[in-house]
Amino acid sequence: MDYYFATLTIKPIEGENKNAQLFNSAAILSNILGVKFEEELTNFYEEYPAYIAEDKNYEYVLLGIPEPEYDLSDEPSDDYELQIYSHGCYALDDNFIDISDHFEKLINSSGEIFCFK
Numbered sequence: 001m002d003y004y005f006a007t008l009t010i011k012p013i014e015g016e017n018k019n020a021q022l023f024n025s026a027a028i029l030s031n032i033l034g035v036k037f038e039e040e041l042t043n044f045y046e047e048y049p050a051y052i053a054e055d056k057n058y059e060y061v062l063l064g065i066p067e068p069e070y071d072l073s074d075e076p077s078d079d080y081e082l083q084i085y086s087h088g089c090y091a092l093d094d095n096f097i098d099i100s101d102h103f104e105k106l107i108n109s110s111g112e113i114f115c116f117k
Contacts (some may be wrong), residue, residue: 025052
């Protein structure tokens with residue numbers, strides 16, 4: 001079975017604070033991708049503030065920037081990460097197909113927000 005995924009770095013949209021920047025970025029991605037991003041309130045992504053969405057084919061996760069005390073990365077970043085996955089679980093013998101190029105072109109063609117692999 002084929003399992004599709006994409007991981008892209010998103011440059012934040014201007015806003016009066018970090019929460020507004022993430023909200024504004026999610027709103028623009030909602031328009032581009034034709035889905036409704038909503039704030040993830042269950043803390044599933046633990047230290048990362050997140051917005052989630054889905055359509056009939058994919059699940060979308062926009063991860064924001066964690067607070068400095070929760071940032072475990074070697075080099076903290078001011079960028080967001082957009083993850084896109086096929087619905088459902090995957091098996092180790094699935095055929096993994098990276099669709100990052102498709103979504104990178106789609107998002108960047110809007111001219112409203114910038115992303116890269």
